[in-house]
Amino acid sequence: MNWRMRAVVTCEGCGFRQEVARDIPEPTSFHLICHRCEQSLMVTVTQADIRTAQAMLRPRAPIS
Numbered sequence: 858m859n860w861r862m863r864a865v866v867t868c869e870g871c872g873f874r875q876e877v878a879r880d881i882p883e884p885t886s887f888h889l890i891c892h893r894c895e896q897s898l899m900v901t902v903t904q905a906d907i908r909t910a911q912a913m914l915r916p917r918a919p920i921s
């Protein structure tokens with residue numbers, strides 16, 4: 858299965874909210890560089906996060 862999970866990460870340093878979309882097949886953690894202050898942020902994705910993301914990927918009518 859190949860799909861993209863979207864997560865919103867709030868920077869601890871400057872409070873900047875940034876959205877990331879990447880392939881996350883299983884619980885993991887990764888580093889993200891804040892686009893505003895360039896601080897390194899630790900992002901943790903749990904099984905619950907993945908389940909929530911998958912639930913939002915149910916087929917729906919294309920937006921026209």
Ligand SMILES: [Zn+2]
Nearest residue numbers: 868871891894
């Ligand atoms: Zn920042």
